Amino acid sequence: MTAIDDENDDAKRLNRFLVGLARGIAGALLFSLPMLMTMEMWFLGFYMERERLLLLLLLNIPLLVGLSHRIGFERTATWRESARDAVVAYGMGIAASALILALLGVIKPDMSPHQWIGMIALQSVPASIGALLGRSQLSMSDDDDDEDDDPADTPETSYITELFMMAVGALYLSLNLAPTEEMILLAYKMTVWHALVLLALSLMLMHGFVYALAFKGSHSLDEGTPAWHAFFRFTVPGYLVALAVSLYTLWTFGRLDDLGATEALLTIIVLGFPAAIGAAAARLVL
DSSP, X not given: OOHHHHHHHHHHHHHHHHHHHHHHHHHHHHHHHHXXXXXXXXXXXXXXXXHHHHHHHHHHHHHHHHHHHHHOSSOXXXXXXXXXXXXXHHHHHHHHHHHHHHHTTSSOTTSOHHHHHHXXXXXXXXXXXXXXXXXXXXXXXXXXXXXXXXXXXXOOOOHHHHHHHHHHHHHHHHXXXXXXXXXXXXXXXXXXXXXXXXXXXHHHHHHIIIIISOOTTOOOOOTTOOHHHHIIIIIHHHHHHXXXXXXXXXXXXXXXXXXXXXXXXXXXXXXXXXXXHHHHHHHHHO
């Protein structure tokens, strides 16, 4: 290979990375604007317990690394490259959150660092996830980064990877809704029978999204595989993942602190409904 070929390869690699960055910025804005313009998220940045906020920020790091390894700004061959992209995504999430909050007048010069740092830190989590989602959702095709890439380099979708992607989808929608008072209000209005019906509906929709409705990216069962196999192997564990994510996000934002066991369970099931939809959607699009 000549020096000219090396320079061309470097230029192509740099161009792919810059295009990926542009998609990342667009994704950070697109996927985080609902939360950037939500009053509950602003106030949570003021008063939520700093230990819970710190835990959320720390847990977001391995989540971003795993997501980057799956759909980063460019195809990554090593976990070190994925970690680099995750750091870039986190930085873009912080920058995008600070810029938008400042432009909206939410962050003001007379605010204490405790207030604006909390707001930016909280908003940077969904924004950084959106930055990485920008590659898969805003690209023209799955392989437009490099037509000559070896298909063998594409990360294999293992069972653990499927569950991880469902957790990402559940977390994204949970972050949108867990801070709102409506989750507690809906749980207060529901009976146990309402909760059971909602639980069953969540499972049906999850399974239908992925296996029955023929959406783009939907999965099909291998010939001879019974229908219940996918339900108990993917749908039920996926719903449990969505409930676990719902529990965590509600706890993070302090929504379960003053609730009894029954009220807390109903609230988790209420949030588990959109979280389950997010988990199912993640299997289709990521």
